[in-house]
Amino acid sequence: MKTLQDYIDKLNKLNFKEMYENDFFLTWEKTDDELEAVWTIADAFRFMRENNISTKVFESGLGISLFRDNSTRTRFSFASACNLLGLEVQDLDEGKSQVAHGETVRETANMISFMADVIGIRDDMYIGKGNAYMHEVSDAVKQGHADGILEQRPTLVSLQCDIDHPTQCMADMLHIIHHFGGVENLKGKKLAMSWAYSPSYGKPLSVPQGVVGLMTRMGMDVVLAHPEGYEIMPEVEEVAKKNASKSGGSFRVSHDMKDAFQDADIVYPKSWAPFAAMETRTDLYSKGDQAGIDELEKKLLAQNAEHKDWCCTEDLMKTTKDGKALYLHCLPADINGVSCEEGEVEASVFDRYRDPLYKEASYKPYVIAAMIFLSKFENPQEVLKKLEEQKTPRIFK
Amino acid sequence: MKTLQDYIDKLNKLNFKEMYENDFFLTWEKTDDELEAVWTIADAFRFMRENNISTKVFESGLGISLFRDNSTRTRFSFASACNLLGLEVQDLDEGKSQVAHGETVRETANMISFMADVIGIRDDMYIGKGNAYMHEVSDAVKQGHADGILEQRPTLVSLQCDIDHPTQCMADMLHIIHHFGGVENLKGKKLAMSWAYSPSYGKPLSVPQGVVGLMTRMGMDVVLAHPEGYEIMPEVEEVAKKNASKSGGSFRVSHDMKDAFQDADIVYPKSWAPFAAMETRTDLYSKGDQAGIDELEKKLLAQNAEHKDWCCTEDLMKTTKDGKALYLHCLPADINGVSCEEGEVEASVFDRYRDPLYKEASYKPYVIAAMIFLSKFENPQEVLKKLEEQKTPRIFK
Amino acid sequence: MKTLQDYIDKLNKLNFKEMYENDFFLTWEKTDDELEAVWTIADAFRFMRENNISTKVFESGLGISLFRDNSTRTRFSFASACNLLGLEVQDLDEGKSQVAHGETVRETANMISFMADVIGIRDDMYIGKGNAYMHEVSDAVKQGHADGILEQRPTLVSLQCDIDHPTQCMADMLHIIHHFGGVENLKGKKLAMSWAYSPSYGKPLSVPQGVVGLMTRMGMDVVLAHPEGYEIMPEVEEVAKKNASKSGGSFRVSHDMKDAFQDADIVYPKSWAPFAAMETRTDLYSKGDQAGIDELEKKLLAQNAEHKDWCCTEDLMKTTKDGKALYLHCLPADINGVSCEEGEVEASVFDRYRDPLYKEASYKPYVIAAMIFLSKFENPQEVLKKLEEQKTPRIFK
CATH class of the missing domain: 3.40.50.1370 (Aspartate/ornithine carbamoyltransferase)
Incomplete structure (x- = not known):
């Protein structure tokens, strides 16, 4: 314009x-x-x-x-x-x-x-x-x-x-729109919203939920990928399904990060906590059960640690569309060897996308x-x- | 206007x-x-x-x-x-x-x-x-x-x-003026500034003092009610007396909440700490005497607890002018069964006055x-x- | 103007x-x-x-x-x-x-x-x-x-x-300029930037460094005075020397407060920590060596205490130009008998300069x-x- x-x-x-x-x-x-x-x-x-x-x-x-x-x-x-x-x-x-x-x-x-x-x-x-x-x-x-x-x-x-995290996801989407030159160009694009490993636990579900709740409206093929046990709220999955069917896109859940990344135009690898665990935590907090909270934290960290292979690596990025999928994150990311030993993304991947990532954030x-x-x-x-x-x-x- | x-x-x-x-x-x-x-x-x-x-x-x-x-x-x-x-x-x-x-x-x-x-x-x-x-x-x-x-x-x-708490009391008064349709309509109205029980102690004296120091200027009949031992600063009582005599109203102290509420047009039931105790506390603080402060707190809480009957109940409200006195509070109030077990006011009374109370605050x-x-x-x-x-x-x- | x-x-x-x-x-x-x-x-x-x-x-x-x-x-x-x-x-x-x-x-x-x-x-x-x-x-x-x-x-x-502390020193200088009626009147004026005793330790070096780095540019005779062991960064001393030679003024270091104050037009007595000690402290912090930090603090306080005679007294002020040097400080000062027992300046000296000191600060x-x-x-x-x-x-x- x-x-x-x-x-x-x-x-x-x-x-x-x-x-x-x-x-x-x-x-x-x-x-x-x-x-x-x-x-x-x-x-x-x-x-x-x-x-x-x-x-x-x-x-x-x-x-x-x-x-x-x-x-x-x-x-x-x-x-x-x-x-x-x-x-x-x-x-x-x-x-x-x-x-x-x-x-x-x-x-x-x-x-x-x-x-x-x-x-x-x-x-x-x-x-x-x-x-x-x-x-x-x-x-x-x-x-x-x-x-x-x-x-x-x-x-x-x-x-x-x-x-939901509407201001984040709306900014993410505006970034996508500008990247692909307009909403009209999004039909048929594949977006992978994927869980990724993080050494911290209990990250909010609002970003993955917001992403699948919004991105399914543009006719894109949205894959929500996560290890078993890391489900998001079922109500939001329902929203995503309905959106996809209405917009002429698709929505499916995968338990395989590779599957989600394959030929993806857009990838959004990010850690989150299992919905069920977050519900339990809410109950424990309202009861003031600190021992229970500590116990839960230990359990969740152990559970996370079983999925360290869920990382956005250079190898994975190569499998995306022309090896050049648009990498998204709400920031800050857990970057291997930078903000943590092992995390959501390899440093060289993240570094290559710094400018687009900051631009993404600048829409908020x-x-x-x-x-x-x-x-x-x-x-x-x-x-x-x-x-x-x-x-x-x-x-x- | x-x-x-x-x-x-x-x-x-x-x-x-x-x-x-x-x-x-x-x-x-x-x-x-x-x-x-x-x-x-x-x-x-x-x-x-x-x-x-x-x-x-x-x-x-x-x-x-x-x-x-x-x-x-x-x-x-x-x-x-x-x-x-x-x-x-x-x-x-x-x-x-x-x-x-x-x-x-x-x-x-x-x-x-x-x-x-x-x-x-x-x-x-x-x-x-x-x-x-x-x-x-x-x-x-x-x-x-x-x-x-x-x-x-x-x-x-x-x-x-x-x-004094001049911005609060001036807002209270503006609320009263609007409620009664003008300053000129306040002459002869009865206002009860009454102590009320609270499970916390050491609430400032500035509200009751500010109220009797200001409200006595409009020709109203102002009653300051509190249990013995909960005196306010004597200088402010003097101010109230002089104001009342000048404005053609009246000012008196009562040790009976019922007496104060009887036929009142306006009631302001609120907890405060005894002036003498607050003076002692100031001394203890300046000496850094923590043991003394703890001792005083214990004593004051016990003293408060002897006056749990000083509560703004539905029964008391019925005794006010047409059972419809304007209920005032600087907020937040200690509400029975809401913010505490027993406090300054019954929940049903407080709830009936929420709109006017918020309006009162909105003048500040x-x-x-x-x-x-x-x-x-x-x-x-x-x-x-x-x-x-x-x-x-x-x-x- | x-x-x-x-x-x-x-x-x-x-x-x-x-x-x-x-x-x-x-x-x-x-x-x-x-x-x-x-x-x-x-x-x-x-x-x-x-x-x-x-x-x-x-x-x-x-x-x-x-x-x-x-x-x-x-x-x-x-x-x-x-x-x-x-x-x-x-x-x-x-x-x-x-x-x-x-x-x-x-x-x-x-x-x-x-x-x-x-x-x-x-x-x-x-x-x-x-x-x-x-x-x-x-x-x-x-x-x-x-x-x-x-x-x-x-x-x-x-x-x-x-x-450096550029906003402070620029404000200080604007105050000096107004006091002496213009930059053109500063040539040949003597300024004493002097260390002074303080019961606290570890005050930043940026003020004395900023002062000698800036004040040497106006053709003034700048003396940096401090006890041995309280050196500032050598690079900044070099800056001061070059500035002085370029501006037609002078710069020298003295270990005698009296020498610095003698006939001074402007005095700036203020505590700071030794540069070398601050370097050590930075290392200790980055190692997280709390015991080392505590040890260093003890040592520095003891070192400070050997120089309690470095105080801006009335007697010292009398030795300045006409006994009326302009007294500067970035505030707050350690004032004898006011903010500490023994400190940077005698209360009567400080009090005499309150108005100019506040004016100095008001330029910032x-x-x-x-x-x-x-x-x-x-x-x-x-x-x-x-x-x-x-x-x-x-x-x-």
Whole structure:
């Protein structure tokens, strides 16, 4: 696209009315048009930044970030997105503890939201909890707005829950789209979302789940590969199957990394914890059973260690399409001989893909900003047009 | 009020000259006109926000927050107020330790204030210290400005000291004013500021003190109720008495919660620590006498436990005016069976008042913004007028 | 100077082209013209602030601060500088640990910089590491920008490394320039950068090194005084010697505080750790040798204690030029009987200089803002002119 009008023209063809005054939890709760709108606006924002056109649409307002897990990357992405639009970030640190639910959530959510236009939450630690918690917060502030407590309805952007990691996967997909020159070129491409060995345990399931839940919508042949015992949530597998059948692609599970990589156009090798084990861990945490948690950790590490051969090696990469599959990762990766002795990927593979990997990550702030923007403006095309006409430079000229 | 001009007209009738370039420590250091100006501007800001008129009056500038105690609510209220005016918040975390006084305060105060337009301090932990510390900081930056070190004089807003909690009580009062349809309707109303049982000990005295110090100014009949031994600072009782006699209301102390609630229009049941005990605790802390502190805690908890019947029950609420007194709390409350086994209030009572309680809290950011605004502009009416004429939308249109 | 045009005229005579899109690590890597440009713009910004002219040049953008050591003053100075220009600060806390180098740095640097216009780093703890780390970060984001990952190149401002403390020393020098009425009046002035006793150990060398590396450029007679064994980095002594010979001043090392103070126009008495000991400490840390570190600390404290007579006393001050040398310190100082029993300076001396000391510190935010500004605008004079013509007030009028 060459001008901002091109992005606006594209938006004019899409139906995304329902995104106004709405939240973003799971990609599969959104229509294809709605996802397309996010990518289009993300690209438009990047275009505007490259051309020194300010995208500031708020004179004041807060973006509340609520991280229930440490995060440098996502924190900076959310802060960048808010800043791009004119919102100031305020962090609410609740620590890793499982906060109380119910009325306490309702109260806190309202107390921090008097000037909040958006709330970004990362809560991926406990199976069955993160997404539910986000809905509680959203419902609370929605009601607070209806009751006249809040002047505005703060919309919610999930920055990773126990089920999906929408901002990550949407950024991954935008990277894929640009790499292959458009959504229309993705039909029939093979994508391998594969488990890989890591010396740490308990990595969230939201990335592999988010990937198969999203990537199956573009007519691609998606293979989810993992050793037996590393199943993801069955509900998400169902989503992937339905998506694939609807989009004219395919989805299957394999227990063989080689099989998944064979002739793949895109590979996403990454460690995660078994769904069942994560459920057990959630129970143990809620009981405060530290001995049980330690026992589980030991068991999981031993289980992981049986699959050290699940590594993205040069040899494996050679078996992909022309030996040049697009390698993806949400970062940071466990790199052999760099961040660990044995891990998810060989150093020479990872090094060859550093530039594309960083580019992949660089879409995230724009994707988040687009999600916020779509939830706040009924007619985003008009706002983009006015921003262009107004011509306020981002950096003074 | 229907237009911004209505608020401006009201301000034109008030004398609040002394607030310009001045601090806000205690409500009873301010005239009735000055308090009225705060409420009027708070309402004007809310009106402007509801009508998407930007209230940004600073292109750059910092609001420094200095919390000597953990606080989510007050922190977010201060951040919201600063953001509303265009100031960026920078937190100075000094921990809970009693920082050194004298020249060290003078130095730190200046070092953090080069670009500071306002400093918000919460220091309520130690009797005889918090308010004094705020004055030291204020004096230091005042002198720094006079000496040419600081380009501007950072004004100070107390976000709670050992004596008063002005931003809370001013928000409480604005809530009362709106509830009863105007200050003029408060004469003769009965307000019960009552101690209530809590399983924790050592809650600050600043709320009950602030309430009786402020609410006695409106011609209301204010009853301060608590078990014997839970006295507040005698100086503040004196303030309340004088206020009541001047305003044509009344002030009395009762040791019977039922007596206080009988026919009350407004009830504010809340736990606090005995003044004398807090004085002792301050001494023990300054001596570093941990054994003494533990001993005191044990004693105070036992003392509290003798008064578990001081709870805001449904039965008690029935005895208030038409059984429908306005229930107030600064939040979070100790709710029976929710946040504790036995506490300040029965769950069904609290639940019935959630909406009004959140509304009550929602005034705080506006009250803080109004206090900052009045200290920064010599002619606030003119600024409001110009903001309206300028018509910059808060959210891009 | 009386008008903004005066500052612009001065800038027009200077060559500082190389500062555009460039970093600020060490003062001696910059030409005299470049340093002069920093001071001129710092003064221009102060003039503009005093005259309520907004210096906001960014509509959006982040200033990333990365502190590898606790810091209130520098943190607030950096935040103030960013705020003055319209950048929002995001802190990256890495703790005091020595983070990994190489590709990990490259990755993190890019991940936090998608919207970053400037990165401020303080890393002064480990000899041979801080400056090197900053270069790694700078190289990483430079490459990230070249590779199309980052839309802009984030420039780097050293907020203190193991070698130099450029923002401090540049602020010190601006204070000296104003005190003596211009750079042209500094020729032949005597400056004593002297070690002084402190009960703590291991204070960074960057201040004394930065001072002798910068102050020798103005034709002053600079004496570096310290007890034997408290040598600074030999490379920096070489820099000071060359500077002095080029500027027509002088540089010598003395082991006698009295000798250094005799007839001095400026004195800078301050504790620091021996260079050799800091090198040893860095090695011990990298080996994780806690026993060795404890041993070293004990040894250094004992060594310090032999030099308690190295104190800036009233008697010593009397020996300076007319008994009225300008006393400098980067703050906080170890003041006898105030912050410690015996320390760097007598309380009565320090107290007499409080106002000038705070004024000295007040230049730092402006110096940092000037450094950022020069790295971001190819024609700063034009930008200043336009800001003046635009006449946006910092505080609404």
